[in-house]
Amino acid sequence: MGLSRLILLILLGALLYRLWKRWRLQQMNRRKPAIHDQGHMLACAHCGMYFPEQDAVRDGTQVYCCPAHRDAQRKT
Ligand SMILES: [Zn+2]
Numbered sequence: 812m813g814l815s816r817l818i819l820l821i822l823l824g825a826l827l828y829r830l831w832k833r834w835r836l837q838q839m840n841r842r843k844p845a846i847h848d849q850g851h852m853l854a855c856a857h858c859g860m861y862f863p864e865q866d867a868v869r870d871g872t873q874v875y876c877c878p879a880h881r882d883a884q885r886k887t
Pocket residue numbers: 855856857858859860875876877880
């Protein structure tokens with residue numbers, strides 16, 4: 812095997828490695844949930860504002876938009 816062939820193999824390997832790295836990055840980005848996908852919306856039991864389910868502050872069966880509203884509802 813000549814030296815030029817060896818260099819060609821190394822260059823090909825580097826190219827494949829770069830392609831693989833880019834592909835892996837794309838796969839990782841695809842796994843992230845989209846920002847616009849807010850899923851199920853819930854209404855705050857205190858102020859009635861709608862917010863994404865994953866941001867809910869739960870207290871028994873009631874849901875609130877923030878801990879402050881949960882605490883405010885507890886006092887009344
Ligand atoms: Zn609220």
